Amino acid sequence: MTPQAGFMVVAPLTRGRESAVRELLAGMNFEPGRCNPLNSLVPFGRLERLHFARIVVLDDQTLDDISAYGRPREDYPLSVAFLGDFDGDYDSFLKELVAMAGSGLRQIFANCSGFSPGCDLLDWLKSHEQRPATYYANWRGRTVRQCREEAALRRALVDHLQQNPEVASLAAPELRVRLREFVRAEQAADRLTLTPEAPTPFGWRLRNTLHAIFAVPVLAVELLAWGVAALFLLRAREKSDPVIAPRPDPELAARLFALEDHEIKNQFSAIGSLKPGIFRRWTLTVLLAAIDYTARHVYVRGRLARVHTIHFARWVFLDGKKRLFFASNYDGSLESYMDDFINKVAFGLNVVFTNGIGYPRTRWLFLDGAKDEQTFKYYIRRHELATEVWYDGHAGLTALDMQRNTVVRKGMETGPMTNQEADEWAALL
Amino acid sequence: MKEVDFSDVQGMARFGFSHLAECHYLLLRVRNPDAAREWLAAAPVTTAAARKPPPANALQVAFTCAGLRALGVGEEVMAGFSAEFLAGMAGDASRSRRLGDLGENAPENWYWGAPGYRLDALVILMTSHEELAAWKRTVCSGRWEDGFEVLETLTTSDLDGREPFGFIDGISQPVIDWDRRRNVAKDQLDYSNVVSLGELLLGYPNEYGKYTDRPLIDPPAGGASVLHAAEEVPGKRDLGKNGTYLVFRTLEQDVTGFWSFLRHATGSPEAAIRLAEKMVGRTYDKGAPLAPESANAIEGVEAKAGGPENQFTYDADPRGTGCPIAAHIRRANPRNADLAGRPEGLLARVWNLLGGGPKGFQVDVIASTRFHRILRRGREYGQTVAPALAMTGQGVPEPRGLHFICLNANISRQFEFVQNAWIMSGKFSGLPDESDPLLGPVGNQFSMPRQSQCPVRITGLPRFVTVRGGAYLFLPGLRALRYIARAASTVSSQS
Known part of the structure; x- marks a missing residue:
């Protein structure tokens, strides 16, 4: 941190x-x-x-x-x-x-x-x-870099859902799995960066x-x-x-x-x-x-x-x-x-x-x-x-935007979630 | 507590006069101040005193600050009015930014009220069917011709309680505490639809238990003795007493654009109606709220035979799966209380104040509603287009929309706050970049939360409503009207 x-x-x-x-x-x-x-x-x-x-x-x-x-x-x-x-x-x-x-x-x-x-x-x-x-x-x-990267992440996810209605219609748990695959691919292609937290x-x-x-x-x-x-x-x-x-x-x-x-x-x-x-x-x-x-x-x-x-x-x-x-x-x-x-x-x-x-x-x-x-x-x-x-340094983002984006990112990086957790997570997209 | 002198209040503060279906708004400029004052002194202005049967016609008069100056109200008196009223709705770029009056909505593009358009007064004429011409002849007589130039006559239509998009309008209104029984000393734990009289009329305590600033005058200053005494400042006369600020905006609605966009976005007329309902937050046919009915009684909401039109809050729909968070009625009146989670007892309240209340994203993020209520009194103009016809892109292309009028005692805390922080804000309640889907193009999107899925998001949302004019006016009490009608003699007797 x-x-x-x-x-x-x-x-x-x-x-x-x-x-x-x-x-x-x-x-x-x-x-x-x-x-x-x-x-x-x-x-x-x-x-x-x-x-x-x-x-x-x-x-x-x-x-x-x-x-x-x-x-x-x-x-x-x-x-x-x-x-x-x-x-x-x-x-x-x-x-x-x-x-x-x-x-x-x-x-x-x-x-x-x-x-x-x-x-x-x-x-x-x-x-x-x-x-x-x-x-x-x-x-x-919460660093400036984190604010920017997480805002970019959420934007990419929302765009992806907009372009892929079949993904957007999935139930929350499957949706999260599919989006994680998407994020990994984007990271691999250097289109998204999510810098790990520093010690x-x-x-x-x-x-x-x-x-x-x-x-x-x-x-x-x-x-x-x-x-x-x-x-x-x-x-x-x-x-x-x-x-x-x-x-x-x-x-x-x-x-x-x-x-x-x-x-x-x-x-x-x-x-x-x-x-x-x-x-x-x-x-x-x-x-x-x-x-x-x-x-x-x-x-x-x-x-x-x-x-x-x-x-x-x-x-x-x-x-x-x-x-x-x-x-x-x-x-x-x-x-x-x-x-x-x-x-x-x-x-x-x-x-x-x-x-x-x-x-x-x-x-x-x-x-x-x-x-x-x-x-x-x-x-x-x-x-x-x-x-x-x-x-x-992060014009256009409110404190709540940043908070939401961090939760969205966590959902892309953490392991299993209960169905209810996944529902709450999907609601933020 | 002194009773309200209804005969000193202009009628529209208490009544909507919906039985008077015909209505014209006359936008006036003072031609000859003496003649204008003479007309005013004799004008049959309708009061808020209850009449049986209700009056067959009505006349209301309001002024901009330019108008009060033109009629001779002195600068030392003018300085007592609020800064927003003195600056005017189109007065500075910063206000336009806050109100969302940018781009097409910018004051430079308005039909009336643009910078440089000197509006002095507003006269509202209301009658039952086909009586308007006669009433106008009666009212606009005497020194009227010499006194005023009519800049514009804004006509209205009776669309049977619906606004041009087709939804029932004006369902939710605050109940004014005319009996002055409301106690605001404590935190309000429940949403109430009753607001203090001082939120509507100047000269009475507001939701903070305080008197909103307004011009108070020393009695000897000629003519001021006609005014009521100020309740809280001994020795002063109250020019604001029983008066209120009237916010006027002409909002043009693109009805064909609205319905054809929704039809296109959803694929069927039925789905278009459902989407429109989500945008509004109420059903199309009956105006029933999409949020679930509340089991608890709500102060100021009466059980109605027609259905639970206002018997709800959003407590049971926190995520907006019933009524989307971005929906129009949820923004215009979020129906919350002072503290989240109803903390009972002193300790629980203190803990809540220190931040120990309910936790979570989007919890306790909306300002307490009771400080931000307005009383709406607008009327529609232009003819309606049935949604089915509008969806095909047809319908007579004529201007139609709403002459939005609201009354409030503090323009910046009430109208401007609602418009800025709730209606036009892309960030209302923690939303990401989407404003009121009906009124604002901010973000050009509208999202509808669903159970167990990500929200449905409508993108490319165009602007359906365009601001065509606007002004801040002062709707004085009857005694204040008499004072204004005498303002010139005041000035001359002082000099």
């Missing part, structure tokens, strides 16, 4: 270089929202381990919100973030990235302060890495197991200590924290709209400031660690709680935990994504985002909050960032 991981390079732009960078980034797209996978700067499409990537200017529209707490606006430097999700280990992927797109990346980061043309790009990228506090992947071990890297497995075990007592103690403090500190804050969620600015909304729904998947990037004070920072640190634990050890097979549409997501602290960045890749439109949030995992969003300035009022961290549907949607839109460049 090849595990998935992410990278995220964040670097402040040199003053006055914002429009130059935006222009450069716009040149990587066919049109806003549609990235050219073989653009000359970063030809994402050539990176065969890359699931998703995006480049986004962290242009926070909500920096004035902190005045609700009587504090002055913080003038963070405008930064550019380059992040993505890939198969395998970090070091080798970054090496590949630099080899494939070194000159283009230099062109982009030349607009960042502290970047000198003579520097070692790999070192520079690594030194600007921002590790996520929480990282989620839809299906651990799980020993180091990764060891680290993961140790984390699964030893993070539990640490988290338990932290959660307990925090829980006791929260009993005294939480409700008073929840009752008085201001909600800041006016209707989104129509121009910003239109700019975000233009980037969406070019294919079945979409990206979402957002940023916001934490509520001031050590309690909120502590709360968020502990809870994101707890959620990260579940994402690492529990939600590794297609669902984050009840939500099945998120491919990759991450929460990242910025600026000494004063700000939080969120990024995800999901199926469907933002409206349906937000509805999933509200109706299925409001509690999960609440515990995290209620620590951000302006979030709809929660009760005991878990309750209400996102259930104030319209206010929540305004809040989301208001914190959203216009993602200049977004690449999807």
